[in-house]
Amino acid sequence: MAFTLGPRALSAGYRLAALERTGSTNTDAIEAARAGERGPIWFVTSEQTAGRGRRQRPWIAPRGNLAASVLEVMDVAPAVAATIGFAAGLAEEAALEKVSLEAALRLGPDRPRYALKWPNDVLAGGKKLVGIGLEAEAVDDGLAVVVGIGTNVVAAPEGTPTPAVSLAALGVQISADELFSALSDAWVEFRGIWDNGNGFAEIRKLWLARAAGLGERVAIHTGTTTLEGIFDTIDDTGCLIVRTAEGRRVPVAAGEVFFGPVRSVGAA
Ligand SMILES: O=C(O)CCCC[C@@H]1SC[C@@H]2NC(=O)N[C@@H]21
Secondary structure: OOOOOOHHHOOOOOEEEEEOOEOOHHHHHHHHHHOOOOOOEEEEEOOEEEEEOOOOOEEEEOEOEEEEEEEEEEOOOHHHHOOHHHHHHHHHHHHHHHHOHHHHHHHHHHOOOEEEEOOOEEEEOOEEEEEEEEEEEEEOOEEEEEEEEEEOOOOOOOOOOOOEOOOHHHOOOOOHHHHHHHHHHHHHHHHHHHHHHOOHHHHHHHHHOOEOOOOOEEEEEOOOOEEEEEEEEEOOOOOEEEEOOOOOEEEEOOOEEEEOOOOOHHHO
8 A cells, every 4th residue: 555654744753654454453553562662653554454343343444445543652541541532533524624625615515524423433424434443551651542543435334333434435536545644634633632631621622513413312322221312412521421301411431322213222
């Protein structure tokens, strides 16, 4: 894969490991951390053969899609590290807006519109365009945090719980390389605002302004139960707050969100 960016093209001391093909960039990043790598460093490929999604699902990404994982060893608690995913969603959305400018002018009212779905997806027209998977592991001198971002650049998988879409299908004809260039710049900005969790209040505000389904009906499948209600907000730890029919405000730390009419748990 021709990732043309060299280390000098990345901002703020970030390095780049550009891989022709790999199993999982998240695995590459975690293994590097175990071997002493401290980051910040990107592991990037446009052909990932054993990608890992959330909830033990595979992440299917044919050649041409972007798989990018950024590793950094930090001095933060795991619960704080978990909120970095919101900064990642914002960075990806900003990168998508940048690379979609030409298509937006060409397509006018039919241009792609992006939104952030709790906890870490980016949607286009209600369909999943980007998945973000966080991993963390304690190392000698801190917590190795890996933010893995998968974008459907040329193709989207079929038969997923949330229907998926690709940039190509939306009329945005760009390469994984071009998207990574925009993403790595935007990451520096939003990672900076997040500031090891100190800036999560600002990230939360920015995220809520772009959130899909805010104030609307949601069903959240947690694996064993389904919680229904109105998507009220996210709290200062990143939990989704659901307002139930009885007026309770229930914080949800993990689960899969479905908008609109309730679906059966089996369909998740
Ligand atoms: O929505 C999800 O389930 C999260 C998907 C995360 C996929 C990305 S692609 C880059 C990185 N490498 C992986 O193996 N997973 C993440």
